[in-house]
């Protein structure tokens with residue numbers, strides 16, 4: 001019999017499952033800070049390889065992590081641009097630096113646990129060199145001012161990150177280093193989440209989860225687990241692009257669907273089609289989980305989950321089946337970022353937007369937490385919100401196994417002070 005545990009018995013995992021994870025991690029509760037090495041030194045709206053290659057100071061970062069009583073550090077080893085920040089024979093590493101190796105050493109010296117985050121289907125670089133693996137639109141439409149047609153690949157302007165040109169280099173020359181960069185530019189910073197970046201716009205691609213991209217990802221994961229002492233490996237973007245409902249309608253997906261379900265059910269709109277998409281993501285989760293376990297059976301596997309309405313968003317857009325995915329992977333990390341949607345620092349209205357999403361995310365979790373069959377470790381944001389909003393999120397979304405905070409660069413001085421006080425109280429010796 002599974003005994004249900006805390007957060008008012010909302011979740012569906014056992015004490016034993018959680019105890020096992022805690023034992024492997026060697027801690028009772030997680031207090032983690034995450035870092036995205038390719039997003040520059042301020043927020044997360046930049047893509048900045050020069051900073052990652054030349055300025056990122058691993059020891060300085062880890063000293064600060066330790067000083068603030070964090071017991072765990074999250075490192076994004078592969079971001080949505082597709083760069084692999086380790087010593088890789090298979091992937092693309094524009095920083096030419098073994099950032100993962102450096103963090104492994106620095107974490108070990110300080111007895112801090114390392115969690116790696118691995119972006120899966122969203123991969124701008126792979127989209128640029130393998131357009132034949134990019135997911136394909138099933139119908140024509142328009143989104144964020146960009147038109148697309150049925151049959152076209154889903155390569156669009158990147159929503160979050162922008163690029164500044166380094167000194168003395170032209171955009172044409174810089175495109176040789178970043179093949180998915182364009183000459184389009186956002187001159188002004190907006191307040192809505194999708195308009196906060198400033199600089200040259202890169203393209204981004206969601207790859208087809210039934211393409212060879214999956215084999216590439218599995219090889220990368222094996223390389224990481226084989227060559228580095230990784231204890232926790234979490235897959236991010238283990239899903240379809242949430243901006244569209246018509247992905248992926250490539251020939252290969254259509255054929256696989258027809259082989260399994262016959263000629264009757266409709267592509268794009270039938271319940272069978274949504275099952276097919278969910279199972280496609282589940283199959284990737286299985287491949288990834290077993291590839292990792294084969295190399296290291298004690299490596300904890302996990303996935304980042306986007307909260308939202310079950311039918312309209314989770315199933316029809318991103319195809320993340322919470323119960324199936326959490327039956328396979330060891331832990332789940334819901335991304336609870338209400339105050340990334342709006343912060344009081346941008347004025348009364350945006351504060352209310354953040355408050356609304358805070359209320360909604362709690363309600364959504366209460367309604368849906370029973371779909372999680374594994375331990376839950378939330379990640380929440382410090383970047384682009386204020387100290388009080390951050391603390392509110394830390395308290396609301398710690399479901400019993402601690403909390404991860406996103407992210408290192410972009411956390412304000414007053415937030416660092418508050419984190420240190422919180423860490424000392426909860427985790428200090």
Ligand SMILES: [Zn+2]
Pocket residue numbers: 135136208209210211248249250251252253254
């Ligand atoms: Zn496809």
